[in-house]
Amino acid sequence: MNKFTKLGVSALCGSLAAVSAANAGELTVTGGVDMSWVSLDDSTTGNPIGMGSNLTFSGSGELDNGWNVALSVAMLNQDAYSNTNVVVTVPTLGDIRIDQGSSGTGIDRMDDVTPTVWEEAHGAGIGSGLNTVAGSSGGSLIEYTPNMMPDGLTARLAYSPDAAGSNAGDKASSGMSTSPEGSAYDVLLVATDALHGMEGLTLYGGMSKISQDSNQSGYDGDQEEQSYAIIYAAGGFTVGYQWSEEDTGASSGVLEYENTGYGITFNVNDDLSVGYNHFESDQDNDTDVTMEATSYQIAYSVGGASIRIAEVDVDNSAYQTATMYDKSGTVLSVSLAF
């Protein structure tokens, strides 16, 4: 129970914003809903109607010393907790982000950056079980984005003391984990035309290393990931290619994943866009398996609403070769943003 907490509330504008001099800033909420109709070709669809609600509470403000702070608390479908993060902007250093539960830090920022008009081929409604690079994002972490980099170059450094640790509340730690994973760090670089001079070209490069207890059965090394991507936008077209690799550090079972993906999109006008996206993942196991996901997509926006259609094919989903793991279907989605 806090004893000296200073809290003030005002009801300015008769609304939900609440601020006082002792608060760091204002808190607002945004959100929306995504409604979908999924039709599977060769398996039982069941009820095709899907609905995803999301709420994000955001706050921002400036401290007495001139540092800026921003808070985001996000909930996904059915009010399921998603993520909390705080970004502290120190004028001469850059951004320091303390993050819990998200997948948007470190190398995980570029798990799949190939262009799409809506979703990745493996994320548009047909479950694929694809393994992508995730780096240190599994546990609560700290990400640093320095602001003294050359123009056009963004660097992000992420560190997690225990990548397998559960998300602990304040005044708590995750405790012992049975996972072999220990501390982890990610490095991510993004270069735009302000650095290399070629307008429309964006280059990505990232690596991650998670220390692992090699004394634990089934592991003989650290987990290492790397990913590179090149994206080029010209006129209404955007094309991109990405390659990534994960060395699991295991001594048996799945030893490695190697992923390649590419996509092309075309903005017909300000509201309508079409795209094609393909992603392929090789799993190095006792029996090697290649999973492929391909999707054609159309997206149309009308104000705060968006309508999307995706035709999706997935072969060997979840890295399984039986016929039932070859899936395809059509997904219609309507979203509203508030």
Next chain:
Amino acid sequence: MNKLTKVGLSALCSSLAAISSANAGEMTVTGGVDMSWVSLGGGQGVTGNPIGIGSNLTFKGNGELDNGWTFGVTVAMLNQDAYSSTAVNLTMGSFGSLNFNQGDSGNGIDAYDDKMPTAWEEPWGAGLGTGIQLVKGVGANNNVQYTTPTVFGITMAVAVAPDMGSADVNDKGTASTNDNTGKGMDATINVNPSFGTEILSGLNLFVGGHYTEMYVDSTPSNDRYEAVGGVTLDIGPISLGYASSGIVTGKTTTATDVDWYKNHMYGVAFNVNDDLSISYGDHESQQGFVNPGDSRESVHMDVQSWQIAYSMGGASIRYAKIDASNASYQKTSMYDKDANVISVSLAF
């Protein structure tokens, strides 16, 4: 199901407001985040990932009825959007107030579990798990509390939970348990005997009691009783406090059952200036058994904490050094623990 509810939305001021003439009042949201780095020592074991993040959101509504009575509604979520509590407070002018409470710990004797002054948190609540037993009364159950107006510095409250130990249920629902607990009742008195003097304006005396009705069937036992009494004093920048509390569990037959707890606590806090404060607190808890044989001597747990807190605008930085001996009422050396906790909080 409401059939004639009228709802109107306005987006004035680009914020979260939702109001219409059919609504009882306004809703606001506040929240914040607490980030901590915990370093465990002693017999505690593995720290794991030391980063902890606690997010909290509180939705509040308030309004006024046609007869002039005012009301407030609070719905609170804690870490990772976990539901915490809902409370409705009805202020009836000079008749005092009624509070309907679900899941909170703010009613009855639970509000006095540890009111010792601190710069940040109680010694047992700053990041080192101790398993300490405190008075809680009806606070953890659906309950209703009546609070009198403050007269001559005296405020009294009575809280009732119709069935202790039952789960919190939604509206139009009921809950029952097959355990041996029945209704519970708390009564508390807080006295601020300033007598118009400056030096006594910071003096608070409080006392409270609780009982839980126990049914005697397969597990013979008596009613459960809890009590607390203490004093706090603010003199300028210094705050002092001392309190004692006790629990009689009502268990009588099984030798290894806990019969009672006795707690003593004190704390001192000093506000160096408007932003910086320091404190020291100690909370001692003794556990006794139904049959205190050779292997069941009473156990003393002791938790101490030094704390420093610094605020700058909406941000607060806190540090706590915590030592606990015989945590969880266990005597082996692994239950002698210590921790260093650094916390940063932002309020919005």
